[in-house]
Amino acid sequence: MIEFSSLNKWFGALHVLSDISLSVAKGEVVVVCGPSGSGKSTLIRCVNGLEPFQKGKLIVDGTELGGSEASLRDLRMEVGFVFQQFNLYPHKTALENVTLAPVHVRKLSKAAAEERGRALLEKVGLADKMENYPHQLSGGQQQRVAIARSLAMQPKIMLFDEPTSALDPEMINEVLDVMVSLANEGMTMMVVTHEMGFARKVADRVMFMDRGAIVEIAAPETFFTTPKNDRTRDFLSKVLQH
Amino acid sequence: MFWMQLDRVMGYWPVLLKGISMTVSLSILSLMIGVMLGFAFGMIRAGRNRMLAQIVGLYVDFFRGTPFLLQVFIVFFILPEIGIELSAFASGVVALSNVAACFIGEIVASGIKAVPLGQSEAAASSGFTRVQQMRHIVLPQAVRIVTPALVGQFVLLIKDSSVVSAIGLLDLTRSGWVIVQSVPNGLLVFGIIGFSYFVICYPLIYLSRRMERRGQATIL
Numbered sequence: 001m002i003e004f005s006s007l008n009k010w011f012g013a014l015h016v017l018s019d020i021s022l023s024v025a026k027g028e029v030v031v032v033c034g035p036s037g038s039g040k041s042t043l044i045r046c047v048n049g050l051e052p053f054q055k056g057k058l059i060v061d062g063t064e065l066g067g068s069e070a071s072l073r074d075l076r077m078e079v080g081f082v083f084q085q086f087n088l089y090p091h092k093t094a095l096e097n098v099t100l101a102p103v104h105v106r107k108l109s110k111a112a113a114e115e116r117g118r119a120l121l122e123k124v125g126l127a128d129k130m131e132n133y134p135h136q137l138s139g140g141q142q143q144r145v146a147i148a149r150s151l152a153m154q155p156k157i158m159l160f161d162e163p164t165s166a167l168d169p170e171m172i173n174e175v176l177d178v179m180v181s182l183a184n185e186g187m188t189m190m191v192v193t194h195e196m197g198f199a200r201k202v203a204d205r206v207m208f209m210d211r212g213a214i215v216e217i218a219a220p221e222t223f224f225t226t227p228k229n230d231r232t233r234d235f236l237s238k239v240l241q242h
Numbered sequence: 243m244f245w246m247q248l249d250r251v252m253g254y255w256p257v258l259l260k261g262i263s264m265t266v267s268l269s270i271l272s273l274m275i276g277v278m279l280g281f282a283f284g285m286i287r288a289g290r291n292r293m294l295a296q297i298v299g300l301y302v303d304f305f306r307g308t309p310f311l312l313q314v315f316i317v318f319f320i321l322p323e324i325g326i327e328l329s330a331f332a333s334g335v336v337a338l339s340n341v342a343a344c345f346i347g348e349i350v351a352s353g354i355k356a357v358p359l360g361q362s363e364a365a366a367s368s369g370f371t372r373v374q375q376m377r378h379i380v381l382p383q384a385v386r387i388v389t390p391a392l393v394g395q396f397v398l399l400i401k402d403s404s405v406v407s408a409i410g411l412l413d414l415t416r417s418g419w420v421i422v423q424s425v426p427n428g429l430l431v432f433g434i435i436g437f438s439y440f441v442i443c444y445p446l447i448y449l450s451r452r453m454e455r456r457g458q459a460t461i462l
C-alpha cells in the first residue's frame with residue numbers, strides 16, 4: 001500500500017530523511033516514534049505529498065509521488081491526514097467541516113454528504129455537536145471531528161501526526177478509542193505517536209526513527225521487550241517512564 | 243446675517259444634492275471595481291508565483307506612493323495623448339478604482355497570509371485544488387480578519403474621491419465651490435460640505451468599529 005525505496009530528503013543542508021525504505025501492507029498499522037526533530041512528521045507528510053523529497057521513490061496506493069498535480073489530488077482523496085493541531089476550519093460547523101470535501105472534491109450531493117457526515121460524527125461520539133463551531137468544542141472533540149472529516153472521504157489509508165500531543169491528558173483516550181476501532185476495522189494506518197499503550201494494543205509494527213533514519217522496526221512484543229538498538233532502549237526508557 | 247446666508251445656501255440644495263449623488267455614485271462604483279481588482283491583486287501578492295507577486299507589488303507601490311491628484315491628472319490629461327479618451331466621470335472612476343485596488347490588494351494579501359498554513363494543508367490533504375482551497379477555506383477566513391481594515395479603507399477612499407473635483411466633476415466638494423461663489427461664507431458652506439461627507443462616511447465608520455469589537459470575539 002505504501003512503499004518507500006531509498007527515500008532521501010533535505011531541508012537545505014539538513015538531511016532530514018536518509019535512505020528510508022519501508023513497505024506498509026494493506027490493513028497494516030505502523031506506529032512511528034522517535035525523539036523530537038528525528039523526521040517523523042516529515043516522513044508521513046511525504047506520504048500524501050505535503051512534503052516533496054529529492055531522492056528515491058515513494059509509491060502510495062499504486063501512485064508514484066512526484067507526478068502531476070492532478071494525480072496527487074486523486075491520491076489525496078484516498079489518503080486521510082490527521083494533524084497534531086487538528087486544523088479544523090474555524091468558520092465551518094463540525095458537520096460542515098466533515099461534508100465540505102465530499103461535496104466539493106468527491107462531488108457527492110449535499111444530502112448524501114450530510115448523511116455520511118452525520119453517521120461519522122455519531123460514530124466518533126459527537127452526535128450532539130454537529131452544529132457547533134470548532135471553538136465551541138474541546139480539544140478531544142475537535143480532534144474527533146478532524147478524524148471524521150478525513151474518514152468522510154472514505155480513504156484507503158489514514159495518516160496521523162501526533163494526534164493526541166496537543167490534548168489534555170483526560171481527552172487522550174477518547175481520541176485513541178476512535179483510532180483503535182478504526183484499526184480494528186482494517187484501516188491501513190501510519191501513526192506518529194508516543195502513546196505506547198496504543199502501539200501495544202493495535203500496532204502490527206512499531207518503528208523507531210532517529211536523525212532521519214529508521215533505526216529499528218519490529219512487531220510490538222519484540223520492539224518493547226527486546227529492543228536491539230541502544231538508542232531505541234534509551235528512548236523507550238524515557239517514554240515508558242510516564 | 244448668518245441665518246440669511248444659511249437660507250441662501252439651502253436654496254442651492256439641488257447643487258448640493260447633485261454633488262452628493264456624484265460623490266456617492268463615484269464612490270460606490272469605484273469601490274465595487276476596486277474590491278474585485280483588489281482581491282485579484284491580493285491573491286497574486288500572497289500567491290506562490292514570486293515573479294508575478296513582485297510585478298504587482300511594484301505596480302501597487304507606485305500608486306500607493308504617488309499623490310492621488312497626480313494620478314487623476316495622468317488619467318484625464320495624459321491618457322488622451324496616447325489615444326485613450328475618457329469622460330471626466332470615467333477618468334474619476336478609473337483613477338479611484340485603481341488606487342482603491344492597490345490599497346485593498348495589500349490588505350487582502352495580509353489577511354491571506356494571516357490564515358495559518360495548516361488550513362490550506364488540511365484542505366490540500368482532502369484533495370481540494372488550489373483554487374478551491376482559496377475559495378472555500380482561505381479567503382473566507384482572510385475576509386473576516388481584514389473586514390474592519392477594509393471598511394476603514396473604504397472611508398478613506400470616499401474622502402479621496404473629493405480630488406476628482408479637480409478635473410471638473412461636480413462632486414460634493416465642487417458643489418461647495420459652486421455655492422461659495424454666490425454665498426461668500428466659506429466656513430459655512432464648507433462646513434456643510436464637510437458635514438455631508440461625514441454623514442456619508444459615518445455608517446461605515448460605525449460598522450467598522452462594531453465589527454472590530456465583534457471580530458475579536460469570533461475570530462479565534
Ligand SMILES: Nc1ncnc2c1ncn2[C@@H]1O[C@H](COP(=O)(O)OP(=O)(O)OP(=O)(O)O)[C@@H](O)[C@H]1O
Binds near residue numbers: 034036041042
Ligand atoms: N520547513 C522546514 N524547513 C527547514 N527545516 C525543517 C522544516 N520542517 C522541519 N524541519 C527540520 O527537519 C527536522 C525534522 O523535523 P520533523 O518535524 O519531521 O521532526 P519530528 O520527528 O516530527 O519532530 P517532533 O517530534 O518535534 O514533531 C527537524 O530538525 C526540523 O527542524
Ligand SMILES: [Mg+2]
Binds near residue numbers: 040041042161162
Ligand atoms: Mg512532528
